Amino acid sequence: MSRFLQRWLRRQPAQSRRGTAKRSPAAEHGPLFTLTIFGALLGAVLGIILAVPLSPAAAITEGQPSPVTIDAPQAITYESEVRTRQAQEAAEDAADNIAPIIDPDVQPQQRANMLQLFQRVGDVRADDSLSQAQRAAAIAGLGTVPMSAELAQQIVQLPEDRWQLVTDEARRLYDEIWRNRTQGLSESDVEAIRERELPYTRVAPTLDDAQRQLVLFFVDSFLRPNRTIDQEATAARRAAARATVEPVQVTIVNGENIVREGDVVNAETYEKLQKLGLVFGVGGSVAIFQKWLLGLLAAWLFTSYIYRYQLCLWRNRRGLVVIGAGMAAFLLAARLLVPLWNSMPFAFPLAALAILLTVLFDGRVGLLAALTIAPLIGLQTEQSVGLTFTLALGSAAGVFLAQRAVRSVSFVGVGLGVALLTMLGALVFWLNTVDDWPAWLSIVAFSMLNGTGSSVLALGTYQLLGRVANVVTPLQLMELAHPNQPLLHRLMREAPGTYHHSIVVSNLAEVAAEDIGADPLLARVGAYYHDVGKMLRPYFFTDNQHERSNVHDNLDAKTSATIIIDHVREGAKLAKEHGLPEQVIDFIRQHHGTNLVSFFYQRALREDSESDIEDFRYPGPKPQTREAGIMMLADGVEATVRAKAQSGKLRPVRPDEDADKGERGLQSIAEVVDQIVTERVQSGQLDECPLTLRDIAIIKESFVKTLQGIYHPRVEYPQPRPAPAVEVPVLR
Numbered sequence: 001m002s003r004f005l006q007r008w009l010r011r012q013p014a015q016s017r018r019g020t021a022k023r024s025p026a027a028e029h030g031p032l033f034t035l036t037i038f039g040a041l042l043g044a045v046l047g048i049i050l051a052v053p054l055s056p057a058a059a060i061t062e063g064q065p066s067p068v069t070i071d072a073p074q075a076i077t078y079e080s081e082v083r084t085r086q087a088q089e090a091a092e093d094a095a096d097n098i099a100p101i102i103d104p105d106v107q108p109q110q111r112a113n114m115l116q117l118f119q120r121v122g123d124v125r126a127d128d129s130l131s132q133a134q135r136a137a138a139i140a141g142l143g144t145v146p147m148s149a150e151l152a153q154q155i156v157q158l159p160e161d162r163w164q165l166v167t168d169e170a171r172r173l174y175d176e177i178w179r180n181r182t183q184g185l186s187e188s189d190v191e192a193i194r195e196r197e198l199p200y201t202r203v204a205p206t207l208d209d210a211q212r213q214l215v216l217f218f219v220d221s222f223l224r225p226n227r228t229i230d231q232e233a234t235a236a237r238r239a240a241a242r243a244t245v246e247p248v249q250v251t252i253v254n255g256e257n258i259v260r261e262g263d264v265v266n267a268e269t270y271e272k273l274q275k276l277g278l279v280f281g282v283g284g285s286v287a288i289f290q291k292w293l294l295g296l297l298a299a300w301l302f303t304s305y306i307y308r309y310q311l312c313l314w315r316n317r318r319g320l321v322v323i324g325a326g327m328a329a330f331l332l333a334a335r336l337l338v339p340l341w342n343s344m345p346f347a348f349p350l351a352a353l354a355i356l357l358t359v360l361f362d363g364r365v366g367l368l369a370a371l372t373i374a375p376l377i378g379l380q381t382e383q384s385v386g387l388t389f390t391l392a393l394g395s396a397a398g399v400f401l402a403q404r405a406v407r408s409v410s411f412v413g414v415g416l417g418v419a420l421l422t423m424l425g426a427l428v429f430w431l432n433t434v435d436d437w438p439a440w441l442s443i444v445a446f447s448m449l450n451g452t453g454s455s456v457l458a459l460g461t462y463q464l465l466g467r468v469a470n471v472v473t474p475l476q477l478m479e480l481a482h483p484n485q486p487l488l489h490r491l492m493r494e495a496p497g498t499y500h501h502s503i504v505v506s507n508l509a510e511v512a513a514e515d516i517g518a519d520p521l522l523a524r525v526g527a528y529y530h531d532v533g534k535m536l537r538p539y540f541f542t543d544n545q546h547e548r549s550n551v552h553d554n555l556d557a558k559t560s561a562t563i564i565i566d567h568v569r570e571g572a573k574l575a576k577e578h579g580l581p582e583q584v585i586d587f588i589r590q591h592h593g594t595n596l597v598s599f600f601y602q603r604a605l606r607e608d609s610e611s612d613i614e615d616f617r618y619p620g621p622k623p624q625t626r627e628a629g630i631m632m633l634a635d636g637v638e639a640t641v642r643a644k645a646q647s648g649k650l651r652p653v654r655p656d657e658d659a660d661k662g663e664r665g666l667q668s669i670a671e672v673v674d675q676i677v678t679e680r681v682q683s684g685q686l687d688e689c690p691l692t693l694r695d696i697a698i699i700k701e702s703f704v705k706t707l708q709g710i711y712h713p714r715v716e717y718p719q720p721r722p723a724p725a726v727e728v729p730v731l732r
Contacts, residue, residue, distance in 0.1 A: 047295025386429030419451025533571025
């Protein structure tokens with residue numbers, strides 16, 4: 001197993017602190033397999049944590065024989081929900097609570113309908129103009145009651161005296177059924193008459209069996225209930241009866257036997273075990289399987305979200321290990337601790353998990369992880385809904401506040417936010433009366449414990465977990481951004497021009513990243529170090545030449561291009577030697593992408609027309625993240641604008657001036673920015689990073705605003721006039 005994990009964790013792609021990873025076309029099949037393994041392992045672990053009983057009494061299941069004998073460890077008195085519910089149901093089911101509605105018009109109306117049908121059938125029977133078949137069809141088509149063709153044929157074939165006897169007997173039997181029904185007939189009464197009385201009712205002895213069935217058919221067809229239940233009045237009576245039932249108090253004395261081994265655990269016994277804190281709702285093979293399956297489903301939900309919406313995250317194997325281990329660890333801790341805090345279970349610091357995953361990866365990942373675990377923790381108590389909702393509230397507060405936590409002191413505010421939201425949720429579910437001051441104080445105290453524990457736990461572990469997950473943390477970035485950082489300090493001393501260029505590029509990248517919702521801190525730090533490779537040969541780059549002669553004038557084009565390109569390789573190597581995170585080293589590798597060193601390539605073509613273009617191209621890769629894409633654009637824009645400003649080819653335009661003054665060969669800052677960005681887009685350098693066209697438009701606008709603040713037009717002050725000469729008298 002250890003060798004498998006080592007192979008699985010080996011050579012994984014880097015991951016930014018906001019869930020942005022490198023893409024490797026050669027390993028497209030790998031991430032899906034990785035995510036499948038992650039989901040299966042996470043589901044199995046969560047299921048096992050939920051399913052494994054943690055106490056002998058946990059195997060007790062309502063309705064099943066008890067595996068152990070349990071005596072009460074303490075004396076308690078409680079309001080029994082089971083016995084109170086039984087008393088309330090008995091009060092509700094009392095017959096006096098039913099309020100009937102009797103419609104006196106139903107019986108006479110149905111009798112009149114039956115007589116009308118007899119009259120219409122008699123008219124058809126007496127019509128000599130119709131054949132026997134036509135009479136049967138006319139009777140079947142009367143439509144008053146559904147009548148088959150065979151039954152209509154039987155009616156037509158009856159002699160008149162027999163037909164008259166059938167109708168008289170049907171009328172008599174119908175009246176007899178209603179004669180003693182002073183309370184009317186309900187739906188159930190009618191069904192009982194049809195099933196229990198009519199089949200056994202005696203009719204006139206002169207009628208044969210077929211004629212008897214005709215009588216029963218007519219009676220049954222016009223038998224309708226006239227008594228219904230007044231639902232509103234009945235509900236009111238039942239509610240009133242239920243309200244009169246007082247809660248049933250149950251007292252258990254110390255040492256009282258609750259259940260014996262082998263006895264079937266009924267609802268009342270199970271309630272006693274719950275009130276004594278001896279069982280928490282798990283047990284039995286079916287329940288164990290259900291909880292194991294619940295763990296699998298929870299893991300499937302979380303993994304499906306990562307697969308669908310966190311493409312870059314599921315490429316980071318070490319990050320997935322940290323996420324899965326964190327979720328499993330918090331669930332295991334909750335199973336062990338929450339039953340011990342039965343009175344105030346909301347003190348459990350689940351928000352720490354949400355905060356950790358937010359500062360390490362992404363707020364959405366942190367929130368979903370907390371929302372996945374919160375219901376599983378809620379199952380450990382009777383107030384599952386209240387605990388789930390309260391823990392989810394605190395976790396959501398931690399996620400929303402932690403997204404801006406870039407300093408250690410920020411975690412103080414995060415903890416206060418978690419405590420406040422936890423307290424509000426706890427007040428809803430755990431405060432019984434407003435005047436209950438001990439409960440108020442307990443809720444406030446345990447909520448503060450939750451917030452404090454969450455922030456301290458997150459602050460104390462996220463640096464370590466960031467290294468394990470191969471994620472650069474905000475505090476680590478803040479340390480790297482300090483000018484006294486050895487590599488940055490060395491760049492400032494050995495290549496001051498490059499250092500100044502990096503500072504300006506970092507300003508451009510930071511503002512643009514913030515404008516499009518990327519990571520401004522990561523963009524700024526990446527810009528600080530993107531050109532550290534230049535300090536190995538600082539004077540081979542125009543940033544640091546100043547008044548020196550250009551050394552490339554004495555070198556051939558290929559050698560010059562190789563030196564220029566090598567600053568990327570040397571910079572990455574130097575950054576690794578100084579222990580910079582992979583996310584920062586990626587800026588060094590990607591800030592030129594696979595661009596062409598066109599100046600030296602054109603010069604090489606003049607020297608040798610068969611020069612290989614690949615010798616003049618940066619090794620890449622192209623930018624893989626939004627922050628790296630911003631940095632590439634900022635690097636090119638700053639260098640070009642500075643060069644044009646130094647050579648006098650930059651036209652600073654005031655808002656109130658005409659931009660077109662016929663100044664040939666001059667460009668405004670906006671034109672330079674648009675030109676550089678368009679070149680990078682058309683050359684495909686941004687094809688592998690998730691920057692949208694809208695992002696690029698915002699970035700260009702941001703660059704123009706920032707650069708105009710640097711290269712703004714100055715007011716030309718008039719030269720001071722020389723003071724007039726004053727004749728000073730000479731003392732003799």
